[in-house]
Amino acid sequence: MRLRELIDCEIKRIISKPWLPFTFLFVISIFFANHIDEFELDASSDSLLLENDEDLRYYRSIKARYGDDEFLVVTYQPQNELFSADTIDHLKQLRDELSTIDSVESVVSILDVPLLKSPPKSLSEIADEAPTYFSPGTNKEMAKNELLNSTLYRDLIISADGKTTAILLNLKVNETLEIMIEQRDALRLKRLSGSLSDSEFKELNTISKEIKNFRKQERDKNANMVATIRAVLDQYKNKAGIFLGGVPMITVDMI
Structure with a gap:
């Protein structure tokens, strides 16, 4: 009952002075508007998944x-x-x-x-270079049929x-970015295992900022x-x- 009374009291206070919440929201909006240029959205896998995500590590391997x-x-x-x-x-x-x-x-x-049946060729014939649609000797009608019917x-x-x-x-x-990500991930694994030294911790922070x-x-x-x-x-x-x-x-x- 006490909680209900407190809620009712706060609601009445807001209703009696509606300018207070609007003023608060206005100030907050101005603050974020002034910092909108600093906002960055990173939609990479690093930001969308946990750093120790097993599926992410498997994907990267x-x-x-x-x-x-x-x-x-x-x-x-x-x-x-x-x-x-x-x-x-x-x-x-x-x-x-x-x-x-x-x-x-x-x-x-x-x-x-590569077209292997337009016309059909042996493996030795295509060992150096497989024929394509515009290769000399390619039969265009056979190429069309192969492209439409090949399960490949x-x-x-x-x-x-x-x-x-x-x-x-x-x-x-x-x-360069790929190499840096590999280095960072290796350091993250050491951090998870608790074997990261102070110098490696600094290196991890530096690499993370560079990434x-x-x-x-x-x-x-x-x-x-x-x-x-x-x-x-x-x-x-x-x-x-x-x-x-x-x-x-x-x-x-x-x-």
């Missing part, structure tokens, strides 16, 4: 073994038939322009994947109905990269429905 997985995906649905000469030429121009963007390491499309490509790089294809943009990796600065630079660079890619894609939307996707793009849009 796999990534260290098999390579990085930073990429974007462009879906391409032409107005005309996908394998028509005009559409293939349009797709090639798009692929070539995307490959010139600084942050893009490589581009993979239906024009770049159907529903992965090309839809089952042959109306939509994907373009994979492999992004360049900041090797934070590097990540800010990476966020700015990724924002510019996504804007550049979107500008390129916009130039090709007159003949196809084109959409961009991928974790780096989502991260940029979140921030």
